[in-house]
Amino acid sequence: MLNAIWIMFFMIAFICAGYQSFILGDVGIWHSLISASFSSAKSAFEICLNLTGIMCLWLGLLKIAEASGLATLLTKLLQPLFRRIMPDVPDNSPALASIMMNIATNMLGLDNAATPMGIKAMEQLQEINPTPQIASKAQQLFLVINASAVTIIPITILMYRSELGSLNPAAVFIPILLATSVSTLVGFLSIAYVQKLNIFNLVVMGYVGGAVAFIAAIACYFSALPDDIRVLQSTAVGNFILFLFMVSFIFYGFIRKVNVYDKFIKGAKEGFAVAIKIIPYLVAMLVAISVFRASGALDWLVAGIEQLFDCLGINTDFVKALPTAFLKPLSGSGARAMMIETMQRYGADSFTGYVSSVVQGSTETTFYVLALYFGAVGISKVGAALPCALLADLAGIVAAVYFSYIFY
Secondary structure (H helix, E strand, O other): OHHHHHHHHHHHHHHHHHHHHHHOOOOOHHHHHHHHHHHHHHHHHHHHHHHHHHHHHHHHHHHHHHHHOHHHHHHHHHHHHHHHHOOOOOOOOOHHHHHHHHHHHHHOOOHHHHHHHHHHHHHHHHOOOOOOOEOOHHHHHHHHHHHOOOOOOOHHHHHHHHHOOOOOHHHHHHHHHHHHHHHHHHHHHHHHHHOOOOOOOHHHHHHHHHHHHHHHHHHHHHHOOOHHHHHHHHHHHHHHHHHHHHHHHHHHHHHOOOOHHHHHHHHHHHHHHHHHHOHHHHHHHHHHHHHHHHOOHHHHHHHHHHHHHHHOOOOOOOHHHHHHHHHOOOOHHHHHHHHHHHHHHHOOOOHHHHHHHHHHHHOOOHHHHHHHHHHHOOOOEOOOHHHHHHHHHHHHHHHHHHHHHHHO
16 A cells, blocks of 8 residues: 555656646746655655654663563553453563553654654564564554544644744644544544454443543643643643653662663664664655645645535635645644644634644644654555554544634
């Protein structure tokens, strides 16, 4: 499937550019495509370069957690759940702890911390994968959950809205929480259906119910805070929990008499190797995405959708925010830039800016995550992971627009 999608990006870009060049007379489009190709290839390398330090930091800390037994301790908390949704993964697999920490940091909106943990989890799952070139069921499930993870505290979005002059930057907090919950639920149910998992039992429903109650409690707490305090406190809470992770790993290793420094260095070396390994996969995906965008295909898609809804007599105020929605599964930086550009053009507190912010917080960079995680372990056949993740993205976008109309 990745092969077909990768080819499709280039073919659509070529057809759109050909139309603009030979029919509309815009011969500069070819220069735009080549510039976008070179620029995105350079950007892919820079992303990996910037990721190297973070990878070294977190994989070093995870190595301490493994050596001290903390990873095993954390695994036991979710062992009954994982036993039912990932039956092929042994109960004592260190991948379960990595998955748990990846989900936790994703929920806090801390992407930089979540990525190394996610890659580590994918590597650990690959060790028990009987078909190294094909994603296992556990890897597919993890990818879908990761690509649709609930964002409880959208720290960066609140900060951008504040910087761009929003009088109520935290107004998107509840809509994002609700929309991303819909995305996660759809993603989980779809992959569970494909894999024929028995999720309607007391254990799974108990964990799901507990997660819903926890999210509801967080939503109630933050929604009760004044707007200015909400932004500051949500940022502080996210960073506090992140640093608490770091200190806890080190302290627990110390009391368990582990040479934490040596273990950290060993894990950091692994992080450097992983960062280098994923460069070709990111170059391939980001170049394809950039030429698709530079060809004008994305703009035509948005224009077509606007005309469709207009003909149906449906309000089209949300359509101007759709470029963020379409870019998010393709490029995190592109979607972020589009969200900022949308708020600058229409206003941070405009309906369009509001929808753009909610969409940004409700969906994930699916193709980026897929290339990053599966590329790190050399998987080329991703199975149901991609369609289920894209279905979750679609559900998140629809929910984001729906809740924006309700709350705005």
